[in-house]
Amino acid sequence: MTTDKRLISLSVNGELQAKIIEPRMSLADFLRIELELTGTHVGCESGVCGACTVNINGQTARACTMLAVQVEGDEVTTIEGASESGELLDLQDAFHARNALQCGFCTPGMLMMSAELLTQNSKPCRQEIREYLSGNYCRCTGYEAIIDAVETVSQTRNARVGEQYD
Amino acid sequence: MKSAPFDYVKPASLEEALELRRRHGADSAILAGGQSLIPDFNQRLRSAATVIDINGLSALSSIEESEDIVSLGAISRYREIQASTLIAEHAPLLKMAIPEIGSPAIRNRGTIGGSVSMADPGAELPACLCALGANFELARAGSKRMIAAQDFFTGRYETALDNDEILTRVDVPKSRIGFQSAFGEIARRKTGSAMCGVAAHGKATHQSIQDLKMVFFGIDETPILAVKTISVIEGSAINDVATAELAAALSDDLHPFDDLHCSAKLRMHYATVLTQRVLAQFVSAHGEV
Numbered sequence: 001m002t003t004d005k006r007l008i009s010l011s012v013n014g015e016l017q018a019k020i021i022e023p024r025m026s027l028a029d030f031l032r033i034e035l036e037l038t039g040t041h042v043g044c045e046s047g048v049c050g051a052c053t054v055n056i057n058g059q060t061a062r063a064c065t066m067l068a069v070q071v072e073g074d075e076v077t078t079i080e081g082a083s084e085s086g087e088l089l090d091l092q093d094a095f096h097a098r099n100a101l102q103c104g105f106c107t108p109g110m111l112m113m114s115a116e117l118l119t120q121n122s123k124p125c126r127q128e129i130r131e132y133l134s135g136n137y138c139r140c141t142g143y144e145a146i147i148d149a150v151e152t153v154s155q156t157r158n159a160r161v162g163e164q165y166d
Numbered sequence: 167m168k169s170a171p172f173d174y175v176k177p178a179s180l181e182e183a184l185e186l187r188r189r190h191g192a193d194s195a196i197l198a199g200g201q202s203l204i205p206d207f208n209q210r211l212r213s214a215a216t217v218i219d220i221n222g223l224s225a226l227s228s229i230e231e232s233e234d235i236v237s238l239g240a241i242s243r244y245r246e247i248q249a250s251t252l253i254a255e256h257a258p259l260l261k262m263a264i265p266e267i268g269s270p271a272i273r274n275r276g277t278i279g280g281s282v283s284m285a286d287p288g289a290e291l292p293a294c295l296c297a298l299g300a301n302f303e304l305a306r307a308g309s310k311r312m313i314a315a316q317d318f319f320t321g322r323y324e325t326a327l328d329n330d331e332i333l334t335r336v337d338v339p340k341s342r343i344g345f346q347s348a349f350g351e352i353a354r355r356k357t358g359s360a361m362c363g364v365a366a367h368g369k370a371t372h373q374s375i376q377d378l379k380m381v382f383f384g385i386d387e388t389p390i391l392a393v394k395t396i397s398v399i400e401g402s403a404i405n406d407v408a409t410a411e412l413a414a415a416l417s418d419d420l421h422p423f424d425d426l427h428c429s430a431k432l433r434m435h436y437a438t439v440l441t442q443r444v445l446a447q448f449v450s451a452h453g454e455v
Contacts, residue, residue, distance in 0.1 A: 135269020
């Protein structure tokens with residue numbers, strides 16, 4: 001069976017993109033194959049593992065359970081964009097310092113989810129961090145170090161906010 | 167794996183969507199949040215010649231109230247339901263259940279209409295909606311009908327929805343004075359698939375629970391109203407429901423399945439544990455007895 005390809009245009013990491021694609025192409029494959037943004041990892045392709053998590057119009061979403069044709073006109077931020085803007089810098093440093101990654105496959109998704117959590121809840125407890133990240137699989141670290149890293153960033157950011165008012 | 171090819175259409179109105187559905191029928195699939203449909207496509211468990219994307223239909227995304235009912239448009243997303251003050255006030259059972267559904271990233275996209283239409287036996291909302299006595303609006307080109315939640319789920323991933331219909335609205339009766347809800351679920355991880363879950367709604371007094379609806383999910387083919395268990399609970403003092411009697415009633419009500427995550431025997435054990443937890447929620451929410 002053949003289906004008509006279609007033109008889609010959207011913003012990815014602040015740059016306008018227009019490509020002609022098959023409707024069945026997932027957003028994850030679109031980012032990786034069409035735009036060569038390979039930081040969005042493809043694990044389970046069924047929304048279970050969280051490695052493909054990106055941000056669409058300010059909310060996290062699984063890029064494997066979205067069709068690229070669905071994000072027509074939307075603003076997508078991938079791990080590449082969020083890294084270049086510097087918004088993840090303290091999280092990335094904390095993951096590095098605490099060995100919160102080994103192979104790194106899950107890390108882009110972990111960072112995207114952690115960033116969203118900290119914008120919604122600036123002082124999450126360990127249980128809240130654990131629950132927010134419970135849809136993201138890591139097969140290396142046993143999670144403890146990841147929770148530590150996110151908790152550290154939350155504390156550091158709050159201390160910084162405190163200083164501004166001193 | 168990757169999805170089989172399909173054509174994609176994104177109608178701008180419900181009329182257009184229903185006409186597409188009439189024309190493509192069994193060869194079409196409705197794309198709402200896509201959090202179950204796209205994984206099924208990717209794993210080639212399901213395919214469709216034409217995907218009808220209803221995300222552009224803003225008429226299906228509102229949460230509104232009338233005198234006795236809260237109406238949720240089919241594409242109300244879990245995140246929106248969780249944040250809704252109408253739902254918090256009139257259907258708190260939904261708010262109890264939503265934190266158990268998938269990752270927050272899934273809840274940003276997934277919809278109530280999608281969960282209901284997919285009829286995954288492990289899904290939370292179908293059971294909640296059965297417990298609350300909700301009704302669903304099913305539309306086809308030129309007509310619509312209402313169906314009770316309890317009659318809608320006909321089997322594992324099977325529903326009363328015809329191939330030319332779209333589920334457009336979920337009507338939830340407002341919780342009445344004196345009634346309360348309770349919810350419990352056991353899964354391998356917080357946001358994982360239920361090995362057993364229960365949604366309950368009823369009227370607790372100091373003596374007993376009455377008008378109880380207790381619906382299990384993740385254990386049988388469809389959401390199951392546990393009729394015998396309910397009669398045991400309603401016939402007992404709230405603090406004195408005999409465990410052996412409960413276990414016997416539950417094994418009459420439920421026909422648990424085995425899967426990779428959990429044996430049928432363990433599911434049955436969890437059903438007993440969850441029933442006790444739900445009873446404890448009724449007691450504690452009702453204050454010291």
